[in-house]
Amino acid sequence: MSAYVVRRVISMILLLLLLTFVVFILFSLLPTDPARLTCGKSCTPEIIEANRHRLGLDLPVLQQYWEYLKGIFVGRVYAQDSPDPVVCSAPCLGYSFKRGEEVFILIKEGFPATFWLALGAFVMWLAAGISVGVYAALHRGKWQDKTVMGISLAGYSLPSFFLGLMAIFFIVIRLQLLPYPSYISPFENPTQFLQTMILPWIVLAILYAAFYMRLTRNQMLEVLGEDYIRTARAKGLPERIVIRKHALRAGLTPIVTAAGLDLAGLLGGAIITESIFSLPGIGSLAVNSVNDADLPLIVGITLVTATFIIVANLIVDLLYAVIDPRVRLA
Amino acid sequence: MTDLSPAPRRAYIEVEDLSVQFPTEDGLVRAVDGVTFSIDKGQTIAIVGESGSGKSVTAQAIMGLVNARTADVTGHVWVDGQDIVGMTDDELRKMRGSTMAMIFQDPMSSLHPFYRIGAQLTEAVNVHNKVSKKEARDRAIEMLQKVGIPSPEKRIEDYPHQFSGGMRQRVMIAMALINSPSLLIADEPTTALDVTVQAQIMELILELQQEYNTAVVLITHDLGIVADAADQVAVMYGARVVESGVIDDIFYKPEMPYTLGLLASVPRLNQVRADRLDPIPGNPPSPIRLPSGCVFNPRCVYKDRVEGDLCATERPALLPTDLGHMVRCHMSKEDREAVATIALGTLGRETA
Numbered sequence: 001m002s003a004y005v006v007r008r009v010i011s012m013i014l015l016l017l018l019l020t021f022v023v024f025i026l027f028s029l030l031p032t033d034p035a036r037l038t039c040g041k042s043c044t045p046e047i048i049e050a051n052r053h054r055l056g057l058d059l060p061v062l063q064q065y066w067e068y069l070k071g072i073f074v075g076r077v078y079a080q081d082s083p084d085p086v087v088c089s090a091p092c093l094g095y096s097f098k099r100g101e102e103v104f105i106l107i108k109e110g111f112p113a114t115f116w117l118a119l120g121a122f123v124m125w126l127a128a129g130i131s132v133g134v135y136a137a138l139h140r141g142k143w144q145d146k147t148v149m150g151i152s153l154a155g156y157s158l159p160s161f162f163l164g165l166m167a168i169f170f171i172v173i174r175l176q177l178l179p180y181p182s183y184i185s186p187f188e189n190p191t192q193f194l195q196t197m198i199l200p201w202i203v204l205a206i207l208y209a210a211f212y213m214r215l216t217r218n219q220m221l222e223v224l225g226e227d228y229i230r231t232a233r234a235k236g237l238p239e240r241i242v243i244r245k246h247a248l249r250a251g252l253t254p255i256v257t258a259a260g261l262d263l264a265g266l267l268g269g270a271i272i273t274e275s276i277f278s279l280p281g282i283g284s285l286a287v288n289s290v291n292d293a294d295l296p297l298i299v300g301i302t303l304v305t306a307t308f309i310i311v312a313n314l315i316v317d318l319l320y321a322v323i324d325p326r327v328r329l330a
Numbered sequence: 331m332t333d334l335s336p337a338p339r340r341a342y343i344e345v346e347d348l349s350v351q352f353p354t355e356d357g358l359v360r361a362v363d364g365v366t367f368s369i370d371k372g373q374t375i376a377i378v379g380e381s382g383s384g385k386s387v388t389a390q391a392i393m394g395l396v397n398a399r400t401a402d403v404t405g406h407v408w409v410d411g412q413d414i415v416g417m418t419d420d421e422l423r424k425m426r427g428s429t430m431a432m433i434f435q436d437p438m439s440s441l442h443p444f445y446r447i448g449a450q451l452t453e454a455v456n457v458h459n460k461v462s463k464k465e466a467r468d469r470a471i472e473m474l475q476k477v478g479i480p481s482p483e484k485r486i487e488d489y490p491h492q493f494s495g496g497m498r499q500r501v502m503i504a505m506a507l508i509n510s511p512s513l514l515i516a517d518e519p520t521t522a523l524d525v526t527v528q529a530q531i532m533e534l535i536l537e538l539q540q541e542y543n544t545a546v547v548l549i550t551h552d553l554g555i556v557a558d559a560a561d562q563v564a565v566m567y568g569a570r571v572v573e574s575g576v577i578d579d580i581f582y583k584p585e586m587p588y589t590l591g592l593l594a595s596v597p598r599l600n601q602v603r604a605d606r607l608d609p610i611p612g613n614p615p616s617p618i619r620l621p622s623g624c625v626f627n628p629r630c631v632y633k634d635r636v637e638g639d640l641c642a643t644e645r646p647a648l649l650p651t652d653l654g655h656m657v658r659c660h661m662s663k664e665d666r667e668a669v670a671t672i673a674l675g676t677l678g679r680e681t682a
């Protein structure tokens with residue numbers, strides 16, 4: 001078990017290294033010249049060349065990559081030989097000269113909003129998706145099942161911007177049930193936090209719950225036909241225990257996988273939802289970085305998002321072994 | 331007891347004209363259609379018949395495992411004087427696992443893969459008894475010991491996949507008997523096991539049956555097992571019991587043409603294990619379109635001995651031909667006996 005974990009962690013680190021390399025090379029192959037992007041229309045070739053040197057862009061690509069990698073672990077100093085060097089401390093994911101800030105710090109500042117959005121929506125969609133999915137499975141083929149599946153299909157095919165804009169339009173603007181969303185930390189002002197987050201949570205949760213209802217329902221239908229469910233009933237267990245303890249437990253594995261990967265994906269930023277509800281999260285940051293062609297920031301966000309997914313993959317795999325004793329971690 | 335109490339029943343278990351129908355999109359599936367038999371405590375009845383003849387559904391109906399929302403169950407199943415047909419879900423649930431228990435064909439898939447054996451056994455104890463954790467655990471260990479699992483206090487911590495097929499069936503037997511039920515239903519308990527293990531498992535069931543004085547309903551394909559284990563036999567065909575009686579009646583004085591075909595497929599009893607009970611030309615009936623009249627008539631070679639086309643139009647009743655020996659056939663007793671001699675030769679009544 002522990003040898004397996006060590007092996008998985010090592011291969012995960014190698015994968016992350018490979019990822020940084022691929023991302024770095026991809027972005028350096030872009031026709032856009034990052035040095036040119038450092039100043040506006042008034043740029044003279046001299047300034048561009050000076051900036052190229054300051055950013056280390058005049059080095060060979062591989063060496064640039066090496067500097068970048070080193071920066072992640074030990075930090076780095078841009079424009080060391082100039083009168084005003086820029087310090088980027090470890091973990092340095094690059095420096096946004098557009099914003100005059102370290103990429104890592106920009107991402108760190110965006111993380112709380114993204115984190116709370118993802119976590120709240122995650123809890124809501126899992127609770128709703130699983131319970132409604134079980135309910136549908138227990139009424140398979142009946143009108144309850146058909147209604148749930150119909151709603152799920154609708155939720156599935158609704159674009160999130162539509163749902164989000166409708167929510168803002170009706171609930172905030174027309175009915176004025178909630179103030180206009182304005183993000184604040186839950187520790188600073190919990191009421192305003194909840195007022196801001198409730199709509200984006202619901203919008204995201206609806207989109208995801210639709211999928212989890214289907215998944216749970218289908219899993220339950222499959223598991224309820226298993227022999228060990230018949231055994232559980234033959235023991236005289238009450239039906240709710242048969243469902244919760246025996247059936248749901250057995251059908252959990254794919255739900256956990258999907259949930260882990262979905263959560264990780266959301267931690268990398270929910271672009272549309274964050275933008276609609278003006279949440280200052282990683283998703284909004286990503287949109288802005290693209291709009292400004294802020295290359296170091298784009299690279300940084302890409303890396304962080306991909307890292308979440310890779311780590312989630314590992315966690316989900318380890319969870320398998322917790323859920324299913326037949327899974328041997330070897 | 332008041333005058334309103336049901337008339338006293340003769341046997342511990344009496345199944346009376348039990349029918350189970352499943353309405354499906356393709357039509358009404360008549361899985362069980364008039365099954366009647368009875369057994370006492372300590373006795374074993376074997377139910378034999380081709381696959382699809384309704385044996386498992388019969389067993390599940392007796393356990394109250396046929397979902398009332400998806401099936402129509404009619405008739406009676408008297409267990410110790412109480413009719414379980416028409417009981418509420420909760421009344422039934424309380425009897426399952428305590429008064430009556432069941433073991434299934436496939437021990438590989440009948441235990442929950444995610445829970446330890448110990449947890450699955452103590453769960454069975456705890457549903458029906460208010461006992462401490464330790465007591466439940468002790469009961470589980472004692473039961474595992476009884477079914478022949480070595481070092482049960484250690485194995486209790488293991489998961490089902492850490493046991494062999496035979497051992498898992500032992501665990502299933504332990505789980506079924508842990509609350510000392512008075513009725514045990516075993517639905518093909520050895521079919522999925524290695525031949526070498528089959529005899530051991532049957533032996534174990536019979537041994538524990540003696541100890542607990544359990545009534546056993548044994549569903550099997552294996553006439554060798556029937557000969558070894560059963561006191562009585564009910565032969566099922568096309569959702570009906572077509573012949574039933576004590577084991578010697580069925581093996582040595584059979585009268586129903588389907589039973590004859592079944593026995594003819596076994597050259598020497600007690601030795602050859604018939605894997606397939608299908609020596610008779612033709613196919614078993616579809617439960618959606620059961621033949622009218624006698625369900626066996628499309629395959630019966632003796633129906634011309636019956637006047638007119640009674641066999642195709644009128645459903646024969648399950649009637650006594652001897653004390654405790656019931657047959658469902660329109661032929662006269664003389665014809666049935668004559669036909670049996672033709673079909674089975676020396677194996678038939680001459681040796682009886």
Ligand SMILES: Nc1ncnc2c1ncn2[C@@H]1O[C@H](COP(=O)(O)OP(=O)(O)O)[C@@H](O)[C@H]1O
Nearest residue numbers: 352359361380381382383384385386387388617
């Ligand atoms: N839940 C169900 N819905 C519809 N048909 C069923 C159901 N359960 C069993 N059947 C049908 O009932 C018939 C008898 O099945 P079964 O009792 O399992 O036969 P066997 O004698 O092989 O145990 C089969 O044709 C089977 O397809």
Ligand code: SF4
Nearest residue numbers: 624627630641659660
């Ligand atoms: S009733 Fe008729 S068809 Fe049925 S077994 Fe008897 S003789 Fe054959």
Ligand SMILES: [Mg+2]
Nearest residue numbers: 385386387517
């Ligand atoms: Mg069966």
